[in-house]
Amino acid sequence: MSRQIWRYNGKGIRKRGKAMKKSAIALGILLIIVAAGSLSAQPVISEKQDIAIFALGYYGWNLPYQALGAIDGEIQKVFADLGRFTILGMSQRLSPGGLEQFIATVRQTKQSGFVLPEKFQFGEAFLTEQEFNRLVGAFVVVVPVVVEFNSWWDYKNLKFKTEIKTTISFIEAASGSLLAIKTLNSSGSDANNEYQSISAAIASIPMQLQYEIRSIPQFQISTRILRVNGSTARLQMGSNMGIMKGDEYAVVEKRFVEGFDDSREVGLIVIKDVGREVSSGQVLYTSIELAKDTQLQEIPRLGLDLDLYLHIIGTQVLPGLRLTASRGFYALRPFAAAQIPLGLISSFYTVSIFPVNVLVGLEYVLNAGRLSIAPSAAAGLSYYHVTSATINTDTDVLSHIGFQLGGRL
Structure with missing residues (x-):
């Protein structure tokens, strides 16, 4: 039969050619389907992303120059330590109004017929055309701005206190769209020095900022x-x-x-x-x-595990709060805890007495699937916090020190 087809004046050859063409098409379609399935099954691998970071904006708030530099340094360090970014630092500072102007200008540059000026002004910040092009060439532009800053002497507790509220805006440079706005609330105190109080507030920024950055899907x-x-x-x-x-x-x-x-x-x-x-x-x-x-x-996790618990000793019930460091640690993890013995709370006329137990220790985590067992050891102290409605100051009185062995599931 095969020899007959090849013998008929080329007609059989044409028939076979059509059959081969159909087979080739079918094979090509099959290969495309297999390739598409293979591509969809390939894992997604993150790469470093280019970001541009403006200096900290603070317009309207009287920040000490040292504090300004310290916050700038902490923000830059957080992005550097996260490792997933290539950083372009900017010396200019944007106010909230300047931020809105910057976003509007980035969107205008995407429109046909827009002519770039030689110099840009966003609020009180000036950018040359070259600097602006470097910014919009990055994947994301980051704009930190202090929106609240308060530092004062607390007469009741006899110490300096500082509260700082900072917003971090993340702008997609390609479109000018706002990816996210994160708000960081930080505070600190010191009994002797106001700047130490400010430094303590600044020191609480990195952990919050790391978590907020890692919580943005584009950066995970x-x-x-x-x-x-x-x-x-x-x-x-x-x-x-x-x-x-x-x-x-x-x-x-x-x-x-x-x-x-x-x-x-x-x-x-x-x-x-x-x-x-x-x-x-x-x-x-x-x-x-x-x-x-x-x-x-x-x-993304904050890096600190927060646990509320009840510690029962005989007839005493001690509700407690425990903070355990998790990011940067695996099996052996440090923790701190505070307990309040409810049965020992007392008052006398205008005086109220609150007993507090404070613990610092280590736990060793043993993972068994979804179940974890963590034996722990800690040193601690107990004190009485004495407050009065007729006296402006509070007093803490040390009671005793001790050790504690325990564990948790």
Whole structure:
């Protein structure tokens, strides 16, 4: 039959040519489908992003020059320590009004027929055309502005107090759209020096800012598993992208329904060791089999775990508040706690007495899947906080010191 087809004046050849053409088309379609499926299954890997950071704006507030420089330095350091950014620093400062003008101008530059001037003015800040082009060439522009600053002597507690409210605006340079506005509230106090009070308020900014940056989806790290060995997973990226011990990553199962993304978080990994480009994590749980190229997604945490608890000793009930450092630590973690023995609270005429127990110690976390056991040891002291309605000052009286062994699930 085959020889007959080849013999008929080329007609059979034309028939076979059509059949081969159809097969080639079908094979091409199949390859495209396979390639598309392969591409959709490829893990997403984050890269460093270019950001431009304006100097701190403070118009309308009387900030000490030293405080201004310190806040600028802390903000720059946070972005540098996160590792996931290439930073372009700007010396100009924008006021809230200047920020609005800047966003409006970036949007105008996207319109056809817009002619760039040689110099831009945003409020009291001036930018040359070259400086402006460098800004809009970045992925994101960051504008920090102090919107409240108060520092005063507290006559009741006999110490200086400082409160600072700072907004951080994140602007997408390509479109001029506002990605996010984050508000940081910080405070500090000192019994002897006002600047120390201001410094204490500034010192509380970095932890808040790190969390707020990591909570913005565009800045969260996406990575993949390189190798799995039992309950330990090796993943791409390390200190070069700001990964730290204690960071948590969700295991993501990538799924699509009719072309729509239906990916789900199906597991959790906690980082226990960090190298330059590779990190190791303990798999706490997962509902899928982990393998090379499994997608992982950063879960932002503040870096401090807050727990409310009840400590019962005999007939005494002690409600407590506990803060445990988690980011930067894995198994051995420091903590601080405060307890109030409710049964020892008393009052006499206008005098009220509140007993307080303060503890500082270490815990060792043993992870067993979704369950964690953490034995701990701490040193502590007890004191009485005495306050009176007729006296402007409060008094603290040391009662005793001691040690405590415990644990938690």
